[in-house]
Amino acid sequence: MFKEYLLLAVFIIASITLLNYNNNLQIRAIRSYTVGLIGFVQNTLSIIPNIFELKRDNEVLRQLAVNLSDEVNRLREARVENINLRAMLGLKERAPYKLTSAEIVGKTMHLLRNTITLNIGEEDGVRQDMPIINEIGLVGKIIATSKHYSIGQILYNKDFHATTKIQRTRIDGIIAWEGGENLLLTNIPKTEDVRVGDVVITSEYSKIYPPEIKVGVIASITERPGELFKRVDVVPSVDFSSLEHVFVITSVPDTEKISLEGKILKKK
Amino acid sequence: MWKHLKYLLISFIIILIQTQLIPLISLKGINPDLLTIWIVYIALQKGQMQSTIWGFIIGLLFDFIVGNFIGLSALSKTITGFFAGYFYSENKAQMILGSYRFIIIVLITSFIHNSVYFVVFTFGTEISIIKAIFQIGLATTFYTAAIALLPMFFFYRKSLF
Numbered sequence: 001m002f003k004e005y006l007l008l009a010v011f012i013i014a015s016i017t018l019l020n021y022n023n024n025l026q027i028r029a030i031r032s033y034t035v036g037l038i039g040f041v042q043n044t045l046s047i048i049p050n051i052f053e054l055k056r057d058n059e060v061l062r063q064l065a066v067n068l069s070d071e072v073n074r075l076r077e078a079r080v081e082n083i084n085l086r087a088m089l090g091l092k093e094r095a096p097y098k099l100t101s102a103e104i105v106g107k108t109m110h111l112l113r114n115t116i117t118l119n120i121g122e123e124d125g126v127r128q129d130m131p132i133i134n135e136i137g138l139v140g141k142i143i144a145t146s147k148h149y150s151i152g153q154i155l156y157n158k159d160f161h162a163t164t165k166i167q168r169t170r171i172d173g174i175i176a177w178e179g180g181e182n183l184l185l186t187n188i189p190k191t192e193d194v195r196v197g198d199v200v201i202t203s204e205y206s207k208i209y210p211p212e213i214k215v216g217v218i219a220s221i222t223e224r225p226g227e228l229f230k231r232v233d234v235v236p237s238v239d240f241s242s243l244e245h246v247f248v249i250t251s252v253p254d255t256e257k258i259s260l261e262g263k264i265l266k267k268k
Numbered sequence: 269m270w271k272h273l274k275y276l277l278i279s280f281i282i283i284l285i286q287t288q289l290i291p292l293i294s295l296k297g298i299n300p301d302l303l304t305i306w307i308v309y310i311a312l313q314k315g316q317m318q319s320t321i322w323g324f325i326i327g328l329l330f331d332f333i334v335g336n337f338i339g340l341s342a343l344s345k346t347i348t349g350f351f352a353g354y355f356y357s358e359n360k361a362q363m364i365l366g367s368y369r370f371i372i373i374v375l376i377t378s379f380i381h382n383s384v385y386f387v388v389f390t391f392g393t394e395i396s397i398i399k400a401i402f403q404i405g406l407a408t409t410f411y412t413a414a415i416a417l418l419p420m421f422f423f424y425r426k427s428l429f
Contacts, residue, residue, distance in 0.1 A: 004316045004350065011324040011346040018331070018339030019388075026337075029392020 084245055087135040097210060099133075099247040100124055105149070109240060112179070114156045116140070118246065121148040125250045129208050134246045137214035137237035138162070138202060142248065152246070155183060155215075155236050163206040164215055167199040175200065175215055175234060182219055185232035190223055192230070200234050207261075210249060275310070279326045282306050283333055298407045300415040303330060304378045307345060308352045308370070309419070311377075312361045316353020323349025337389065344385040352377045366423035374416040378409040 019027060088101065102124075106117030120126050122145050132139040132152045140154040153160055156177050164175045164185065171192045173185045188194055198218045204211035214237045222231040286302050293300070303326055311319030327345030331338045355373045357364065364370055382405035390400040 004320060004353065007317065007320050008346065008350045011320065012343060015324070015327070015339045015343035015346060018328075018342060019337075020339075022337055022339070024337065025393065026388060026391045030388070033391075 081244075084135070088245060088247065090135065097249045098251040100126065100250045102132075102150075102246050102248055104244055104246065107240075107243070109156065112158045114154050114240075115143070116152045116154055116243070116246070118142075118150045118152055118248065119148070120248065121146050121150050123147055126150045126248055127250075131209045131213075131249045132246050133213055133249065134238060134243065136239075137216070138209065139238055139240075139243070139246050141208055150248070152248075154240055155238070156240060162209055162215070163203040164200050165203045166194060166218075167201045168195075169193050169198070172203055172205070173200075173232070182233040182235055183216055185218070185234050186229065188230045188232050189228060190230055194218065194221055194230060194232060196221060275322065276325075279303075279306065279322070279329060283326070283330050286330070287334060295411065298404070298411050300411040301378060301381065301408060302412075302415065303327075303341075303345060304348055304381050304412055305374055305416045305419060307349045308355075308374050308377055308416075309365065311349060311352030311356055312364055312370070312373070315356045316350060319349035319353045319356075320346060321349070323347070323352075340385060340388055343388070344381050347384055348377050348381040351380050362423060362427055366420060366425075366427040368420075370420045370423070371413050371416055375409060375413045378412045379405065382406070382408045 100120055102118040102120040104116050105119045106115075108114045108116075116132075116139075118126070118132075126142055126145050128142055128145060130142045132141060132154075138155065140152045140157070140160065142150050143153045144151040155175075158177065158179075161174060161176045163172065165172045166188075169192065171188060171194065173188045175183050175185050177183050185200060196218050200215045200218065202209040202211055202213040202215060216234040216236040218232055219235045220233045222233075224231065282302050286299075290299050290302065307319055307323050307326060310322045314322075323345040324342055327342035328339075330341045330345070334341075352373065355364070355369075364373070383401050386400040386405045386408075387397055390397070390404075395404075
């Protein structure tokens with residue numbers, strides 16, 4: 001009996017194939033109706049969820065979510081970088097010095113002598129004692145160089161000392177770091193007008209740092225009995241924990257001034 | 269082999285009669301279908317397999333001779349042969365052919381044939397499917413069954429001798 005059904009199926013398929021070669025009104029109508037019917041059936045069946053298809057769709061969507069999440073992270077990173085670089089560009093336009101931008105590729109923050117490693121070196125014109133700044137203020141100075149890299153001493157370093165002044169009153173002092181989160185401004189007599197919130201900037205007396213660069217803001221002032229000077233704590237303007245990009249001031253310092261000052265000191 | 273050739277020759281002759289003479293006895297455009305009667309005869313004589321094959325061959329031959337709507341007669345006559353094959357009963361062919369049962373089988377198979385044929389033939393035209401089946405199809409079925417009385421009487425008389 002199976003053979004008869006098979007034969008019937010074969011002949012029906014052959015007949016329908018032959019019918020399909022006709023191009024009259026009836027066959028066109030049947031074709032159109034069949035297409036509509038297939039569309040209706042497919043549309044109806046699409047309501048029934050296909051587990052395998054759902055699983056595949058789920059995998060594709062998960063992959064897409066991971067890719068998009070990765071892209072969002074990269075865009076956020078780029079946005080932060082863009083904000084920083086725009087700020088730095090603004091500084092570059094304002095600063096009268098020759099600045100070379102650098103990326104921090106290494107950093108120590110919990111030692112007595114903390115440093116940063118920059119991705120520029122002697123080939124980029126970087127030399128020892130060149131100041132390092134960013135768009136906010138003073139970062140430190142170069143203490144070692146190689147062909148393509150350099151090491152910068154940051155403010156959180158026992159060896160850091162700089163001649164500074166209080167911006168509002170122009171009182172001179174020496175800033176240094178003795179551990180902790182704040183810097184210490186020394187040589188400020190008790191009689192001088194110093195207030196919390198005063199901005200500390202680099203002084204023109206410094207041989208290394210150019211003047212008028214913001215160092216920090218006075219956080220607290222302590223006067224101890226029997227001492228001539230005030231103890232002034234300064235919060236650095238630069239947030240070293242999130243520091244990523246800096247500028248090295250690669251301008252050659254005023255050698256004539258330094259040379260003259262050196263001669264006088266020798267005579268003394 | 270000779271038997272097959274004989275069937276082929278008879279089929280060809282019936283097709284010629286169907287196309288050349290039957291229109292002469294047409295009643296309001298309704299023609300009896302001699303080919304259906306012939307396929308029922310083959311089914312009763314040879315069984316379902318043979319009637320399905322001959323249904324396809326006869327239909328295809330008719331399609332190519334008439335040259336109109338190729339494949340439609342092949343489809344409808346294949347189905348006719350297949351359903352007619354259900355009435356095959358070994359050693360009872362002559363008895364069925366000479367009795368009213370032959371007419372009933374022709375009526376059933378002709379109705380199936382005409383339903384398939386006219387539904388496709390009138391699809392997409394102004395004639396509705398209901399009209400195609402129950403007006404044209406049924407009229408053709410009865411006309412075909414009426415013509416089938418001739419072979420029935422022939423086989424009835426033959427069985428008497």
